[in-house]
Amino acid sequence: MKDIPKLPYGQGTMSVRKDGSIVYKKRIGNPKKECYVYGKTPRECMKKMNELENKIDLNDNLINETIVLSDELEKWLNNIKSKILKEQSYRRLYGTFSNQIKDSNLGNMRINQITSDNIQILINELNSKKYSYSTIKKTYDCLNDFFRYFSAKNKIDNPMLLVTMPTKNNVNTEEKEIEFFEQSDIEKFITECGAKYKTGKNKYRYGYALAANIYLGMRAGELLSLQWKDIDFDKNTIYVCKTLIETDNPDYDNSNPDKMKKLGIKKIKFIVQSSTKKSKNRYIPVNSKAKNLLLLHKSNSEYTDPDDYVINTRNRKTTTIKNVSDTLKSIEKAANTNVQNSGTHTLRHTCASLYFRAGVPVETICQILGNSREVCEKTYIHFIEEQLKEAASKIDIIEI
Numbered sequence: 001m002k003d004i005p006k007l008p009y010g011q012g013t014m015s016v017r018k019d020g021s022i023v024y025k026k027r028i029g030n031p032k033k034e035c036y037v038y039g040k041t042p043r044e045c046m047k048k049m050n051e052l053e054n055k056i057d058l059n060d061n062l063i064n065e066t067i068v069l070s071d072e073l074e075k076w077l078n079n080i081k082s083k084i085l086k087e088q089s090y091r092r093l094y095g096t097f098s099n100q101i102k103d104s105n106l107g108n109m110r111i112n113q114i115t116s117d118n119i120q121i122l123i124n125e126l127n128s129k130k131y132s133y134s135t136i137k138k139t140y141d142c143l144n145d146f147f148r149y150f151s152a153k154n155k156i157d158n159p160m161l162l163v164t165m166p167t168k169n170n171v172n173t174e175e176k177e178i179e180f181f182e183q184s185d186i187e188k189f190i191t192e193c194g195a196k197y198k199t200g201k202n203k204y205r206y207g208y209a210l211a212a213n214i215y216l217g218m219r220a221g222e223l224l225s226l227q228w229k230d231i232d233f234d235k236n237t238i239y240v241c242k243t244l245i246e247t248d249n250p251d252y253d254n255s256n257p258d259k260m261k262k263l264g265i266k267k268i269k270f271i272v273q274s275s276t277k278k279s280k281n282r283y284i285p286v287n288s289k290a291k292n293l294l295l296l297h298k299s300n301s302e303y304t305d306p307d308d309y310v311i312n313t314r315n316r317k318t319t320t321i322k323n324v325s326d327t328l329k330s331i332e333k334a335a336n337t338n339v340q341n342s343g344t345h346t347l348r349h350t351c352a353s354l355y356f357r358a359g360v361p362v363e364t365i366c367q368i369l370g371n372s373r374e375v376c377e378k379t380y381i382h383f384i385e386e387q388l389k390e391a392a393s394k395i396d397i398i399e400i
Helices: 042-064 069-084 087-101 116-128 133-154 183-193 207-212 220-224 257-263 288-299 321-335 345-357 362-369 373-379 381-396
Strands: 013-016 022-028 033-039 237-240 243-248 268-273 282-285
Touching: 022 042, 033 042, 069 087, 069 133, 087 116, 087 133, 087 243, 087 268, 116 133, 183 207, 183 321, 207 288, 207 321, 220 243, 220 321, 282 362, 345 362, 345 373, 345 381, 362 373, 373 381
Parallel strands: none
Antiparallel strands: 013 022, 022 033, 237 282, 243 268
16 A cells, blocks of 8 residues: 555645556646646656646636736626625726726736736826725725735735825815705795695605705615605604615616617616615604604605605606606706705705704714714815814803
8 A cells, every 4th residue: 555645735635546556636726626647656646736737827827918907807896796795886896997997098908917007007097187085995996806806816916015095185186065055945945845736736746755854864865765664753763774776677688779668678777775875774863844844745645555665656666866856956946046956965965064053963963874974074074164163162252
């Protein structure tokens, strides 16, 4: 019986065949697959396996010379990230790839030629073009995540290790001021939300619900996925546990758009996701103004069963963010508010402004809005500065 060495973990196994020769089995290559070599002695088998590994590594490197970054990155997105990310998160990541990487000079480079300098050039270009810090960071994170995976898989150096992400202070973008309703706009907006035609019919199907969101501060997707069972009018709370997202429709045939139009099949479909944007369900308070507006909306709604959506269509389904945004803009125009043609976040920002100006601590506001403290402080920095000035002014009247 031949002496067969016990190999370390991960180095495969050796065994003696009936004819007295030795077979050496080991998983090698990328992706790994089980390979066999035969010899008269363990030493001969080890030599043959080393030769086979070198040959396979050489072939892998030859293949890598033809790989373009955008192709390999897209494959990684479709085969890896799409399986582990929520639909909305995957769409955002894919959007970053499509908009910032795919058609860039870096995206068209062969992957084995890419250096840290090439990646740094793309990051610096985004900064020079005045993209937001968030967009640059998402691009950096996408590339960092991909190259960490690709370098480990192919046993190559990771070029991202020497790439520097600009600090917030070094990003050239101009911060956009948030839009919100001052008190005069709030009054005009709510009045118009309750407007009726001469027939007595409500002018806006879900006007009162939009008005209520001035005091609730929900994201548009959260408001559209809200069901009556989520509102506790006795305890004056709303349980926020869902959000409406848009996703690609698997039934849509891109090669035949005319047929899809005839069949009424749309490229994008909307689904209710059973978690919020940050995956943190929360309870939010309903003050008397929000409660009255929600009850007015309920009294004018056709569908008020517990499972019905608070904002729904005539066929009892949830509506879309675009429809709500269009309605919001129509109300602003008719009400002649100072803020015009704004998006759905205006109501959320207005709610935040009311809380800040009432002196509510930022920690509490974060919990109501479902934001991290960092995001809340960054978004509403001017309200925080107002609070600080107000606090300082109170000290002025203290006699020493």
